[in-house]
Amino acid sequence: MEGASSVIAISMGVGGAVFTAFILFWFVRAYFKRQVASGQARDLVQALHQRTAWEEKRAQPRLSVSWPAEISSAHGQENAVVQDISLGGAFVACRPLALSDRLRIRIELPGGEPLALAAEVVWSNANVPPERVVHRGMGIRFIQLDPVGRTRLAKAVNALAAASGA
Numbered sequence: 238m239e240g241a242s243s244v245i246a247i248s249m250g251v252g253g254a255v256f257t258a259f260i261l262f263w264f265v266r267a268y269f270k271r272q273v274a275s276g277q278a279r280d281l282v283q284a285l286h287q288r289t290a291w292e293e294k295r296a297q298p299r300l301s302v303s304w305p306a307e308i309s310s311a312h313g314q315e316n317a318v319v320q321d322i323s324l325g326g327a328f329v330a331c332r333p334l335a336l337s338d339r340l341r342i343r344i345e346l347p348g349g350e351p352l353a354l355a356a357e358v359v360w361s362n363a364n365v366p367p368e369r370v371v372h373r374g375m376g377i378r379f380i381q382l383d384p385v386g387r388t389r390l391a392k393a394v395n396a397l398a399a400a401s402g403a
Contacts, residue, residue: 298323299322299323299326299327299328300321300322300398301321301401302319302320302321302397303318303319303320304319304322304345304346305317306318306319306342306343306344307342307343308329308334308341308342309342310338310339310340310341311338315332316331317329317330317342317374318330318331319342319344320372322397323394324391324394325378325379326356326359326376326377326379327342327356327377327379328372328374328375329342329374329375329377330373331373331374333358333361333362333373333374334358334361334375335358335363336358336359336360337357338357338358339356339357340355340356340357340358341354341356342354342356346389349389352386352390352393353386354382354386354390355380355381355382356377356379356380357377357378357380358375358376358377359376359378360376361375361376362374362375363375
């Protein structure tokens with residue numbers, strides 16, 4: 238008799254758990270249906286996408302270039318190519334450094350003296366599988382710009398923007 242009562246107790250417990258899960262699922266489903274119907278969920282998804290889209294984090298638009306450069310860091314020196322640039326930073330095709338690494342970059346500006354700037358790595362595709370990478374490299378943010386360096390960079394970027402009609 239004791240075995241039968243434990244089977245009954247177990248089946249009542251399982252039945253109660255299934256019933257509770259069904260009721261909980263029904264309430265959650267009804268809640269989300271109301272949210273979608275009111276448009277709140279759609280607005281929330283759009284707001285989250287706008288805050289997390291990497292393009293939205295840039296203060297200035299970037300312009301496509303192909304300027305030779307040389308990177309100096311704690312890991313040594315390396316030749317690179319600046320592939321896009323703005324007054325705030327650039328994408329550099331090279332062997333990427335680690336995030337937050339500091340470096341000096343010497344950019345060969347067209348028709349002028351090279352421009353040496355301090356920068357920090359803010360994005361890297363070092364851990365992206367090779368089949369998903371178009372150009373191996375890193376995004377850098379220019380830091381500690383002196384007035385002369387900022388003026389030269391602005392002139393080069395503005396000339397490029399004027400030439401490309403951007």
